[in-house]
Amino acid sequence: MYKSGFVSIVGRPNVGKSTLLNQLLKTKLVITSPTAQTTRNTVQGILTDDEAQIVFLDTPGVHKPQDGLGSFMNANALNSMLDMDAVVLVEPVDESVGKGDKFILSRLEKVECPVFLALNKSDLASKEHLMEKLIEWQSLFDFAGIIPISAKSGDNVDELVKTLKSVLPEGEAIYPKDMITDHPEQFILAEFIRERILYFTRQEIPHDVAIVVESWEENEKEISIMAAIIVDRPSQKGIIIGKQGAMIKKIREQARRQMTRFVGKTVHLELFVKVEKNWRNKTKYLKEFGYDEDDYK
Structure with missing residues (x-):
């Protein structure tokens, strides 16, 4: 059974x-x-x-x-x-x-x-x-x-x-057998961006970063994504952008490669950085960025 x-x-x-x-x-x-x-x-x-x-x-x-x-x-x-x-x-x-x-x-x-x-x-x-x-x-x-x-x-x-x-109890499959997650692709691909930020800046920006997908266009061959990197302080914005944009370019390229492997099609990725001071303590921003306790009760 x-x-x-x-x-x-x-x-x-x-x-x-x-x-x-x-x-x-x-x-x-x-x-x-x-x-x-x-x-x-x-x-x-x-x-x-x-x-x-x-x-x-x-x-x-x-x-x-x-x-x-x-x-x-x-x-x-x-x-x-x-x-x-x-x-x-x-x-x-x-x-x-x-x-x-x-x-x-x-x-x-x-x-x-x-x-x-x-x-x-x-x-x-x-x-x-x-x-x-x-x-x-x-x-x-x-x-x-x-x-x-x-x-x-x-x-x-x-x-x-x-x-x-x-x-486990006996029962039929809950989800289609070819499904590996119930999270939308936008969530997973945004997490790839956050992972690269943690990897490259883990000494300077441990938890003060969130990712918001601002636009998403997709066809059979490719996906075009524009995403905002949200930080807590202006100094963190400078760290993520890096000297002459070197850091954000490195983050974008490595995240894009991970995305391409995951979705099996070409990914075009644009990133920009926004400062929202003390966002981790503001309910408005927590909900906007996808961190809402009510969704998990």
Whole structure:
């Protein structure tokens, strides 16, 4: 009998949740970077095979919010644990258990579905250290299962999928079998721009940037996109533009290449930078830029 259901991927910032989702889907769907809290919106990725369809929700990292955007991200992540068929908590094997982990575990106590622990970076740990972490986590929470994985290399990810399938309810596919996400292409392509900005300017502009697609024209052979890069301060505008426009040119070209690979057609991309002071604390801008808590309740 065919199975289908929803699985939420949760954890602290920068533990490998988005890398895991990309590995599960065998495609670049979610942006990643060394910068914590890279993921802002819940991203649905859909894995379909002959046995089951699993709808994964990759969530923002749970953290102590410092502004309105942070509050949105936290609410987004915590609400995603509700009404799931399973939850996967991602934790790196090379980090100590901290207050943030215990806060997430306290929220998971209220979840009625099976909760699994994916111990990430297990390929880098010795057998002795891995066993110590297994015992430590088992003492903290009654997990339905603990699966050592490597989100980066894909080690044991197939075993995680097999385990999740075992707890899914019977049912037909929820989405068409050739669909890998319910997010529109505009959202995904805008995220590619933000990823390149984080990659090239992560020391100067960690979280003060948003992307707004201003225009989109598409035909069978190509897509033409104009997008605004929103920053918090004039100095950040200068950093993104760079000397004689060198930085924004580099961001545009690398983002355009990623977009072309994703959509399979030629992409023409124009970028410009706008300053909206303190936008992360203003409800008007949060909603305008796609960060609205009401959309995720």
